Amino acid sequence: MSYHFGRGWSKWLPYLLLLPGVFFYFLIALGPSIATAVYSFTDATGIKGAPMHWIGFDNYREFLLMGRASVDNLEALKRTLLFCVAVTTVQFALGLFIALIVNQNLKGTNFFRTLYFMPVILGVVIQGLMWSLFLYPLGGPAAKMLALFGMRSEFLGGPPEQAFFWVIAIQIWANMGTTMMIFLAGLQTIPDELFEAARIDGANTWQVFSDITWPLLTPSVNTNLLLNIIGSLQAWQLFLVLVGYRNGTQVLGYLIYATGFGQTSGSVSSSFRQGYAAAASIVLFLLVLVIGMAVQTFLQRREERILG
Amino acid sequence: MSAPTAQKFSSRKIRWEILSSYLVMIFFALLYIGPILMLVNASLKTMPSFMKDATSLATELHFQNFIEAWTKANFPQYLLNSVIYTVAATTVYIVTAVFVAFPIARGYIKFSGAVLTLFVIAIFLPPALIPQFQLMLNLGLYNNPIGYIMLFIVNPIGIVILVNYIKAVPKELDEAAALDGCGYFRFVLTMILPLIRPALATVIVMHAIGIWNELIAPTIYLTNKNYYPITRGLIVFQGVYGSNWPTLAAAVLLLTTPMLILFLFLQRYIVSGLTAGSVKG
Numbered sequence: 001m002s003y004h005f006g007r008g009w010s011k012w013l014p015y016l017l018l019l020p021g022v023f024f025y026f027l028i029a030l031g032p033s034i035a036t037a038v039y040s041f042t043d044a045t046g047i048k049g050a051p052m053h054w055i056g057f058d059n060y061r062e063f064l065l066m067g068r069a070s071v072d073n074l075e076a077l078k079r080t081l082l083f084c085v086a087v088t089t090v091q092f093a094l095g096l097f098i099a100l101i102v103n104q105n106l107k108g109t110n111f112f113r114t115l116y117f118m119p120v121i122l123g124v125v126i127q128g129l130m131w132s133l134f135l136y137p138l139g140g141p142a143a144k145m146l147a148l149f150g151m152r153s154e155f156l157g158g159p160p161e162q163a164f165f166w167v168i169a170i171q172i173w174a175n176m177g178t179t180m181m182i183f184l185a186g187l188q189t190i191p192d193e194l195f196e197a198a199r200i201d202g203a204n205t206w207q208v209f210s211d212i213t214w215p216l217l218t219p220s221v222n223t224n225l226l227l228n229i230i231g232s233l234q235a236w237q238l239f240l241v242l243v244g245y246r247n248g249t250q251v252l253g254y255l256i257y258a259t260g261f262g263q264t265s266g267s268v269s270s271s272f273r274q275g276y277a278a279a280a281s282i283v284l285f286l287l288v289l290v291i292g293m294a295v296q297t298f299l300q301r302r303e304e305r306i307l308g
Numbered sequence: 309m310s311a312p313t314a315q316k317f318s319s320r321k322i323r324w325e326i327l328s329s330y331l332v333m334i335f336f337a338l339l340y341i342g343p344i345l346m347l348v349n350a351s352l353k354t355m356p357s358f359m360k361d362a363t364s365l366a367t368e369l370h371f372q373n374f375i376e377a378w379t380k381a382n383f384p385q386y387l388l389n390s391v392i393y394t395v396a397a398t399t400v401y402i403v404t405a406v407f408v409a410f411p412i413a414r415g416y417i418k419f420s421g422a423v424l425t426l427f428v429i430a431i432f433l434p435p436a437l438i439p440q441f442q443l444m445l446n447l448g449l450y451n452n453p454i455g456y457i458m459l460f461i462v463n464p465i466g467i468v469i470l471v472n473y474i475k476a477v478p479k480e481l482d483e484a485a486a487l488d489g490c491g492y493f494r495f496v497l498t499m500i501l502p503l504i505r506p507a508l509a510t511v512i513v514m515h516a517i518g519i520w521n522e523l524i525a526p527t528i529y530l531t532n533k534n535y536y537p538i539t540r541g542l543i544v545f546q547g548v549y550g551s552n553w554p555t556l557a558a559a560v561l562l563l564t565t566p567m568l569i570l571f572l573f574l575q576r577y578i579v580s581g582l583t584a585g586s587v588k589g
Contacts, residue, residue: 025430029436121568122568139361
């Protein structure tokens with residue numbers, strides 16, 4: 001593309017002005033991101049000036065194969081996958097269902113859309129504290145409702161499986177609006193005439209959905225599935241706010257943070273082992289990569305089959 | 309004979325569909341309003357009344373909780389810190405981002421496609437958490453507001469959104485402005501910026517919300533209480549007042565309300581940031 005803004009030194013102006021942005025990007029994002037792999041082969045700590053040694057695959061061996069800790073790590077890995085499957089499935093289905101409902105030409109749908117989307121602006125801290133209060137075990141609203149059926153629960157303070165269940169539910173609550181909005185954007189690209197034509201031909205609601213809406217929604221389906229899967233594999237901040245670092249509830253993301261930056265809570269304690277944490281980051285990264293690519297390939301084949 | 313019957317049948321069916329739609333919408337609305345209402349109610353109660361019955365309606369309006377939350381937790385300081393971090397980082401980011409996105413979109417630099425790819429790659433690479441920390445530690449920027457702000461002056465997704473938007477601005481404009489003697493720097497600032505306002509707003513809003521709600525970075529990088537942003541401040545406040553729900557609820561509400569009001573104005577920018585490119589796939 002020809003450049004119009006002068007000759008001589010002013011030809012270099014675009015490069016000069018581009019430099020700060022690119023420099024910061026390398027310094028703060030790209031460089032450190034790649035360096036994670038390098039650190040994973042060292043015994044780096046979080047202490048300034050402490051010596052650092054090359055230790056090969058020791059971190060990986062320890063993380064995956066050695067002793068009690070590796071059993072916990074593999075448990076956390078399984079839990080991460082469970083969290084991903086549960087969150088993705090429910091959030092995807094619910095987001096689609098709600099999008100179809102609020103996409104109808106009914107009064108007040110705008111209000112409901114805004115309401116469901118609201119948690120995105122609140123952030124994990126407010127989302128978490130709000131639900132901690134709602135799940136207050138000594139007579140909070142959720143406890144009252146259970147009491148109606150003669151049941152009681154400690155919710156987030158209960159057994160690990162229960163706490164884990166509630167974090168899944170709150171994660172879905174917080175992010176369902178995003179899924180819904182992406183589906184809504186997709187629904188709005190489908191021409192109304194298609195629906196009208198189908199109705200005139202006598203198609204029922206289910207037929208309209210399965211023959212028109214679902215196939216034409218393919219791009220939004222792909223976006224949502226990938227976003228949900230990758231997002232939930234990496235999500236862990238609600239765990240921090242809602243339950244803390246607790247045995248039987250850790251997911252990989254939280255484990256990385258705790259081993260790298262030190263977290264002590266109850267019987268679980270960890271130190272600043274940043275080389276080890278970097279190795280754990282790479283394990284999570286590979287997990288995201290493998291699952292992401294498999295899903296992407298599957299979705300692409302499916303799209304070719306449906307949309308030709 | 310049969311036509312009116314069919315019509316009657318279908319209109320009844322439609323009415324049933326509408327009714328069940330509203331039932332679903334209201335059910336989910338309760339799930340979203342419920343926790344906020346509970347927050348409001350608890351914040352207006354006294355501690356003894358909360359202990360006695362957490363969900364009963366507040367009989368008297370006990371505004372003392374708000375005063376207590378505001379003064380005891382150093383919230384004005386936290387709030388000011390959050391504003392400074394968000395405004396400073398977003399400003400630096402958006403200015404540098406425009407000067408990255410514009411020449412890429414126009415092809416005014418060599419290998420502009422490759423440069424853009426470089427930015428897209430970051431979205432798929434491993435998290436930078438550990439080396440970033442080592443970098444800040446060795447630069448002496450640990451527990452330092454400047455270092456903290458530096459963490460947030462990068463956002464590759466925003467660059468992609470800006471590039472796509474700038475591509476839609478006609479290139480003839482560049483030529484005409486240059487013929488009139490307008491320089492590159494002035495052209496970008498006075499001509500391009502106003503033309504890409506919707507994309508700018510989307511990127512700014514997305515980026516700013518991310519900084520405002522950030523919890524992990526302040527936990528890792530800031531140890532001095534005077535540097536805490538509001539997220540970290542709230543978590544610390546919860547640690548101290550965890551059992552005093554009326555005060556804690558008042559604190560949460562004090563910080564939720566402005567966000568909710570802001571949300572009503574900014575919603576469309578957040579939505580367009582989310583759906584940018586996603587419909588095309």
